Amino acid sequence: GNAILSSYGTTIFEVMSRLSEEHGAINLGQGFPDDRGPADVLEAASRALLEGWNQYPSMMGTPELRQALAGHAKRFYGLDVDWKTETMVTSGATEALTACLLGLIDPGDEVVLFQPMYDSYLPIIRLAGGVPRYVSLKAPDWSFTRADLEAAFSPKTKLVVINDPLNPAAKVFSRGELDLIAEFMLRFDTLAVCDEVYEHLVYDGRRHIPLMTLPGLRDRCLKIGSAGKTFSLTGWKVGYVTAAPHLLQPVAKAHQFLTFTTPPNLQAAVAYGLGKDEGYFADLANGLQAKRDRLSAGLRSVGFDVLPGAGTYFVVADIASLAAAAGFDGDDQEFCRWMTAEAGVTAIPVSAFFVENAPQTCIRFCFSKKDQVLDEAIARLRRRF
Ligand code: PMP
Numbered sequence: 054g055n056a057i058l059s060s061y062g063t064t065i066f067e068v069m070s071r072l073s074e075e076h077g078a079i080n081l082g083q084g085f086p087d088d089r090g091p092a093d094v095l096e097a098a099s100r101a102l103l104e105g106w107n108q109y110p111s112m113m114g115t116p117e118l119r120q121a122l123a124g125h126a127k128r129f130y131g132l133d134v135d136w137k138t139e140t141m142v143t144s145g146a147t148e149a150l151t152a153c154l155l156g157l158i159d160p161g162d163e164v165v166l167f168q169p170m171y172d173s174y175l176p177i178i179r180l181a182g183g184v185p186r187y188v189s190l191k192a193p194d195w196s197f198t199r200a201d202l203e204a205a206f207s208p209k210t211k212l213v214v215i216n217d218p219l220n221p222a223a224k225v226f227s228r229g230e231l232d233l234i235a236e237f238m239l240r241f242d243t244l245a246v247c248d249e250v251y252e253h254l255v256y257d258g259r260r261h262i263p264l265m266t267l268p269g270l271r272d273r274c275l276k277i278g279s280a281g282k283t284f285s286l287t288g289w290k291v292g293y294v295t296a297a298p299h300l301l302q303p304v305a306k307a308h309q310f311l312t313f314t315t316p317p318n319l320q321a322a323v324a325y326g327l328g329k330d331e332g333y334f335a336d337l338a339n340g341l342q343a344k345r346d347r348l349s350a351g352l353r354s355v356g357f358d359v360l361p362g363a364g365t366y367f368v369v370a371d372i373a374s375l376a377a378a379a380g381f382d383g384d385d386q387e388f389c390r391w392m393t394a395e396a397g398v399t400a401i402p403v404s405a406f407f408v409e410n411a412p413q414t415c416i417r418f419c420f421s422k423k424d425q426v427l428d429e430a431i432a433r434l435r436r437r438f
């Protein structure tokens with residue numbers, strides 16, 4: 054096979070989900086909710102399907118969804134977006150990311166990546182001939198410094214990829230951190246691909262700040278979202294890109310050869326969903342925040358060091374002291390396999406999100422599960438530890 058793709062194994066999410074099934078474990082690895090999702094959005098999809106929204110829609114997405122995206126950008130972020138030239142619908146954020154990276158990167162272009170990073174970024178950057186430059190965020194708060202950016206940016210930097218809120222770290226970038234990134238983007242004349250799939254999954258009264266809203270960055274950022282996360286329907290794979298016309302055009306060139314379109318019945322339902330009232334979005338965040346607190350308290354009671362987090366579906370736990378107490382002597386990958394087999398609970402090793410300088414004692418738990426499932430996971434861990 055292709056030399057770059059052949060250098061990768063199967064993605065860690067698939068590996069751990071299958072291992073979890075084999076052991077009949079509670080799967081707090083792969084990030085997906087275990088509820089049914091909002092009933093009215095499901096009804097909108099089934100209605101659209103039966104009404105006959107089942108042929109190829111237009112390549113850029115249905116007008117209804119694109120208008121809803123512009124409305125959402127205005128309502129939540131005060132952004133004025135022209136739906137006809139600045140929005141595009143994709144088959145999940147995964148395709149949006151791929152289209153952005155393939156559409157914008159030429160061989161030899163440098164790309165700044167913050168580690169930990171989602172696993173699909175690097176293979177696509179490499180396929181496009183891009184050269185990765187890493188900023189390694191430091192636990193427990195996943196911080197970085199001006200010196201880190203000085204080392205990563207260069208006159209060859211084409212773009213930076215930012216995932217905010219950050220999977221797996223659950224970090225929500227502060228305004229000060231975003232300002233620092235903005236300063237480097239302007240100094241080195243770069244773009245940013247902004248993976249903001251967890252934009253509505255932000256807790257503790259904090260608000261998501263799209264990088265695109267910072268001074269000078271409106272026409273340098275490509276903002277990516279996912280209906281999977283916003284409506285707790287991860288299997289739907291409806292994503293979207295919002296960007297200035299001159300940035301969106303090359304991305305659409307890639308999109309037309311990747312998937313071309315996305316199921317129109319699902320687009321109709323997502324258009325409906327994006328118009329839901331404030332209460333829906335507040336309830337989503339409040340419900341998940343309560344689950345984060347429930348799982349975090351349980352993990353602490355068992356002896357895990359739970360790191361602070363303010364967004365996403367995830368909490369990260371440092372296993373160093375607990376593993377030592379349990380006489381376990383392996384890295385995070387081995388620990389996750391062992392915990393699946395021995396305790397019947399699955400998590401994801403955080404080192405899978407690094408290519409260098411990986412921490413070896415951090416694992417990620419997904420908390421977007423029913424309370425009884427979270428409680429049973431804690432009960433199982435308590436029996437083992
Ligand atoms: N980016 C990040 C950071 C994610 O966690 C996910 C979830 N799998 C995606 C992108 C992909 O989203 P989608 O399922 O819409 O392709």
Ligand code: GLN
Nearest residue numbers: 066067082083084085220
């Ligand atoms: N985003 C989810 C996670 O990080 C699912 C990823 C996947 O299955 N590719 O767990």
